[in-house]
Every structure is written in C-alpha cells, then in structure tokens.
Amino acid sequence: MDKKQRILDAIRFKKIDRIPTTFRATDVFAKRLLDHFKIDTKKPLKETYKELLKLLEVDFWSTGSKIDKFHTVKPNYTGPKPKPPYVADSQLFYTIGINTIIGKETLYNSEHEIHGENPPLGHIEDEKEIKEGFLTSKLNDYDFNTVSDLYPNEKKDDYFICIGSLSSLFMMCCYLMGMENFLMFLSFNRKLAEKLIHEIGEFAIEFNRMELENYSDHAEYYGTWDDVAGQNGLMFNPEIFKKYFLPIYEKMIEQVKKYNLVFGWHCCGSVNEILPDIIDAGIDVFDVVQTSAKGMGIENIYKLYGKEVCLHGGIDIQDLLVKRSSEEVRKEVKRIKELWGNSGGIILAPSHMIVPECPIENVLALYDELNRS
Secondary structure, X not given: OOHHHHHHHHHOOOOOOOOOEEEOEOHHHHHHHHHHOOOOOOOOHHHHHHHHHHHHOOOEEOOXXXXXXXXXXXXXXXXXOOOOOOOOOOOOHHHHOOOEEEEEEOOOOEEEEEEOOOOOOOOOOOHHHOOOOOOHHHHHHEEOOOXXXXXXXXXXXXXXXXXXXXXXXXXXXXXXXXXXHHHHHHHXXXXXXXXXXXXXXXXXXXXXXXXXXXXXXXXXXXXXXXXXXXXXXXXXXXXXXHHHHHHHHHHHHHHHHHOOOEEEEEOOOOOOOOHXXXXXXXXXXXXXXXXXXXXOOHHHHHHHHOOOOEEEEEEOOOOHHHHOOHHHHHHHHHHHHHHHOOOOOEEEEEOOOEOOOOOHHHHHHHHHHHOOO
C-alpha cells in the first residue's frame, strides 16, 4: 500500500496495512534530527526532507493543519506590502490587515512569527466603526495562479496538494481586534463582536469559493485551524461558537465537499464541548488531539470519537515526548495500536510541532514502535 492511499483509507475508515504517520517539528528540532542522521543541513529542507522521512519510516511531513507541509498552495497577493516592523507572514494574515512581527528565541537562535501585534481594530468601541465590506473589498488583490505544473518531477502518489488559507475565523477576529478586546465584546458588546464575525465570515466564504474554483482540480486536502480552546476548555461559552462560528464553518465545509476534498480542522486544547458539532458539520479529520488537555486522553477520545472522525495527532509533546522515557513512548504507541488496529480512523503524529528540547531517542522510539509488526 502506498503512503498516500494509506492516509486516504485511514480517513475513510478502510482496512490499512498499518497506522499511517506524519512528522511535524520546529525548525530547531528538525535540524537536530537531520544532524543525527548526518543529512546535510546546508541544503534547503525541501531537498532533504524525503530522506529524513524514509529513515524514520514516516508517510508525510505535516504542519499544524495541513497533511503535507511541502505541497501547500496559496494565492499570490498583489496588494500593498506591510510596512516595517511588520512582515508578510506565511499565513497571509497581512493581506487582511493583521500585523505580524518576527520573534526571536535567543536560547536556540531561532525565529518565529507573532501574529496580532498592534491590532488595527483594537481601538474601536462601536459596531458602526467597522466598515461594511472592509474585507471582501480586498478579494480582487489575490491572484490564484495555476498549480498544474508546480511539481512536474514528483509522482502524484508522493504528495497531497493542500489548500485552506484565511479560514481561521475566531483567530482572525482576535488578531484584528486583540484577543482580550474580542472576548470582552463577546460578553459585553455583542453587536460589535457580531459585526466583526459577520465581516470575517463573508470574506472567508468568498475567499474559500475562489480558492476552490481555482485549485480544486489539483488539491485534495483542505486544512484549517482555529484555536478556540485552552488546556481546560473553550475560551468562551460554547453556545457562542455554535451560534456564530459553526454556521460559517458549515457553509465552508459544504463548499469543500462539493469538490470532494478532505476537510481537516485543527484546534488545540480541550474541545469536547463543541467537537461533536463540528464533526456533525462534516469534517473528515480532527487535528491535533492534545491528549494532555482536560478530557482529551487518548482512550476517552477513542471512546467518544474513534468511529466518528479520523484523528491526526495523539502523541503528547507537552509531557510524553519531552519528559518521559523512550519505553514510556513505546507503551503509549502500543496502546494506540491496540485501540485502533488496522481499521483506519487515525493518523498518528505528535500533537504539535516537536519542540527543540525533545530527546531524539523518544522520537525514534515513536516511529520505530509504530512500524513494528
């Protein structure tokens, strides 16, 4: 069974030869692993990642929301560029006015994007200050270039072309208005919050339509993310999610399903209060399965959703991979194999990007144990 078919069959709950896997990690840890295997780190990762995956016996290198990091397609943006210190971020948030800066991690000499700096709508107090159509007016600034010739030298069963930009509804609200402001308005100035959600929803649905019309002949996986939860539960009343955000997601999922793409939805934290609703809306994959969060233990998740939606993730990086022994990692992998077997329904992966300090031997144990018969 080739790796792509293994993933697709797992998503569809079909019989598979083994549980499929993905790898995802911070750049710092990825470099450590490349060094461990004596793979040239001076070359671009696009040129060496397949060698690393082969050594690990891993199917794909994923991101937080996309199943294939190296084959994710986004439109070109022809509008104005951000002014320093703000940057054109990888998520395209800058294209709708969200400010991103580059944060520096001195301990590991690394950089990362920080979204939502100096939120442009952070000063407003009345819904009338939000101009109708202020986001949809930007749609003409996107050039949905063809994808047909992007990967001419690769076999199609080696990759998934992924799409799904600018669809993080709650987080886009927070980045534009400031998270504290937006959460406060959800409780004390609902009309203002409703107006922003409406504008973002109108933009996201139309952007989604354009993306699908231009990319659906080649794309196979639609991945989005929206971190509406924390370690102990949702950041706001789940009824608010169901009233305002869920209907927009239902429309987006309906759009995606018309083109027969897989729909993956990522949310960190404890999401049991709304996960049944988003599953009912039609998602195919739930990502990241943060097992260290309240009520998200792997056995409970299997009991609640193991036959309802394919899971992507499930290997804790907050404690298990970072602080425990390789034998404990192997024990957890064995437990997951016993729960799911070869009947599909799970793509095993770290629950988030593997952090720099993670012991290499634990990651090696994870994939070695999974691939043992």
